[in-house]
Amino acid sequence: MTVPPPIAMLAELTHRCPLACPYCSNPTELLGRADELETEVWADLFRQAADLGVLQLHLSGGEPASRTDIVELVRAARDAGLYTNLITSGIGLTPRRLDALEAAGMDHIQLSLQGTNAGLADWIGGYKGGFDRKMQVAAEIKERGIPLTLNAVMHRHNLDDLEQTIDLAVELGARRLEVACVQFHGWATRNRAQLLPTREQTETAKRIVAEAEARLRGILAFDFVPPDYYADYPKACMGGWGSAGLNVTPNGTVLPCHAAESIPHLTFDNVRERRLAEIWYDSAAFNAYRGTDWLPEPCQSCDRKEIDFGGCRCQAMALVGDAGVTDPVCRKSPQHSVVQGILDSVAPGDAPEFLFRGKKPAEARRKEPT
Amino acid sequence: MNLVLAPTDRPYLPRGVRVVEDRVRGGRVLLAPEKAIALDAIGDAILGRVTGAASFAEIVADLAATYDAPEAQISEDVQRFMVGLRARMFLGVKP
Numbered sequence: 376m377t378v379p380p381p382i383a384m385l386a387e388l389t390h391r392c393p394l395a396c397p398y399c400s401n402p403t404e405l406l407g408r409a410d411e412l413e414t415e416v417w418a419d420l421f422r423q424a425a426d427l428g429v430l431q432l433h434l435s436g437g438e439p440a441s442r443t444d445i446v447e448l449v450r451a452a453r454d455a456g457l458y459t460n461l462i463t464s465g466i467g468l469t470p471r472r473l474d475a476l477e478a479a480g481m482d483h484i485q486l487s488l489q490g491t492n493a494g495l496a497d498w499i500g501g502y503k504g505g506f507d508r509k510m511q512v513a514a515e516i517k518e519r520g521i522p523l524t525l526n527a528v529m530h531r532h533n534l535d536d537l538e539q540t541i542d543l544a545v546e547l548g549a550r551r552l553e554v555a556c557v558q559f560h561g562w563a564t565r566n567r568a569q570l571l572p573t574r575e576q577t578e579t580a581k582r583i584v585a586e587a588e589a590r591l592r593g594i595l596a597f598d599f600v601p602p603d604y605y606a607d608y609p610k611a612c613m614g615g616w617g618s619a620g621l622n623v624t625p626n627g628t629v630l631p632c633h634a635a636e637s638i639p640h641l642t643f644d645n646v647r648e649r650r651l652a653e654i655w656y657d658s659a660a661f662n663a664y665r666g667t668d669w670l671p672e673p674c675q676s677c678d679r680k681e682i683d684f685g686g687c688r689c690q691a692m693a694l695v696g697d698a699g700v701t702d703p704v705c706r707k708s709p710q711h712s713v714v715q716g717i718l719d720s721v722a723p724g725d726a727p728e729f730l731f732r733g734k735k736p737a738e739a740r741r742k743e744p745t
Numbered sequence: 746m747n748l749v750l751a752p753t754d755r756p757y758l759p760r761g762v763r764v765v766e767d768r769v770r771g772g773r774v775l776l777a778p779e780k781a782i783a784l785d786a787i788g789d790a791i792l793g794r795v796t797g798a799a800s801f802a803e804i805v806a807d808l809a810a811t812y813d814a815p816e817a818q819i820s821e822d823v824q825r826f827m828v829g830l831r832a833r834m835f836l837g838v839k840p
Contacts, residue, residue: 380769382781428769430781456765458776483761483778522761522778550759550834551778593746596834 376666378656380428383620384457385435385633386417388448390625392438393466395501395731396489398528398563398570400633401437405733410626414444416646418451420623423651425455432457433485437625440467446475453480460485462526465512466505473515484516485553488527491539499532501731517548524551530570534580541587545595552595554584556602560634560689562732569729571721577605604714608679609686609702616664616688621655629654631661634689638698664688664698671700673707748831749824750801750838756827757797759837764792777835791823797839801827 390405412420421432432452439445440463452459461476462485468476486509490496496506516523525544529537537554544552556577557563557570572580581601588597603610613620613632622630627646630636636643641663644654655661663669667680674685685691686702694703694713701708750756758764764784767774773789775782784792790811794804805823809816830836 426769428767430765430767430774430776431779433779456768458781460779482776485779520760522759524778550761591746593748593831593834596832 376668378665379618381424381619381621381655382429383431383433384424384429385433385620385622386420387435387437387622387624387633388412388417388439388442388445389437391441392436392464392732393441393502394438394464394489394505395733396499396528396562397501397566397729397731398530398557399732400558400561400563401732402634402636403561403565406625411442412625412627412646414447414451416627417448418455420627420646420651421448421452421455421457423646425457427652427655430458431460433460433462435462438464438466440472446472446479449476449481450479453482458482463487464500464505465509466502468512468515470515473512473519473521477519477521481521483522483524485524485526486513486516486549488525488540488543490533491536491543495533495536501734513547523547523549524553525549526553526555528555528557529572529580530557531572531576532569534572534576537580537583538587541583541591541595545591550596551598553598553600554580555598555600556580558600558603558690560637560693562730564693565730567717568720568727571604571717572602573721574605574718577602603687603690603704604718606704607706609683609690609705611683612687612689612702615666615684617655617661618665618684621661629658631664632689635660637689638692640698669699673709674701677707748828750827751840752800752802753840754801755797755799755839756795756801756804757837757839758792758795759834762835764789775835777833780833780835787822788826791826795836 389411390401391408434448439461442448449459459481460483461481464487489499493506497503525547527540541552559567563570584597584599617631622633623646624630628643629646630643635641641660643660644658667684670680670685674680686705688698690702690704691700692698695710703710703713762777764773764775773784775784790808794807805816805820809819827836
């Protein structure tokens, strides 16, 4: 098969973050500041990425603004010719810093949203005062005219506020709203009993998004990631393994997707030891599930194999312990009953308390506000 | 919201949307928030005329003259392309 160059790179600059969301996409083993790549190593990596064909750079974390060199990193990314997107909670983006980021050429901000009110958002984010701070930052972003996407991470506790979430996105001047239902990897899996929405919530959310999309055409664009446990077919994770995107962790480990380290038999290369192009084209991890030749049945004879590439490898790993089988959320998967079993166990009201990211269970004894 | 452009509407690329050379794959690409779209020759010809000053009618007339094609056909193609971009918030319009 011919391997195309990657289009997008997610640079997880740091795992440090003032928030402690219980569905954080960072791994459960978090890296510290001492593990992080230096400014010039990132800058060189951005140039390598652009040479390789990357067009879009997502600067993420953790909280990327926790890096004191975030402005330099944005400048380096733009100098490399990359479209530069900052994925942030907003915490740490002072007006002065926003000015500097703008001057450095930052193209776009994706601002996370934990909830539409302080009570809920600060509980989910595990950070008191976070919501008010975020709203101030959002106002600063709007005043400057920086292109904004609001990324609303949705789950059982805030999916009923979807209408208010959409209204808030319009009010904040966002051009785009991601209604991103929690995907179950890492921290989210540990909190699955708390986070998994009901089928009714899922159906209502689909209807609300469809209506709002029609009503707000030309005002707000939508990206909707429905909860895939309720879907008939799996998502084409990353548009296919090693096909469109790659992910670099704070210490320079290069992954085909952010959760790939959850697949224990894979080993991943580091930018300190190998060139990015070599890792993309030649490394064992990137070639492990590339294309469709490796696909098992029922995928191999399925007419959707070029659409979803067997779904998510990490999800197959997490649900049935084998990254090489059909994503169990697919209704054609011989192991689909595992997903059905999880859904049948959804029992609102008696879920355990959250395990907040980076905190021990004893620290996390907070009740949902009433 | 009706996204169809009137003849006098002047389309423009809003902040955060730009067309660049794709030096690895060749051709030109539209870069927008979290999206990259490879432009075919038609898309490139249309966006090359989107200056913020030229009206929809002027863009269509210019394309029809350049490619020696009927204006009605060009107008339809340009309209479809631009409405698609507007729906994704990749194109702004000034009256």
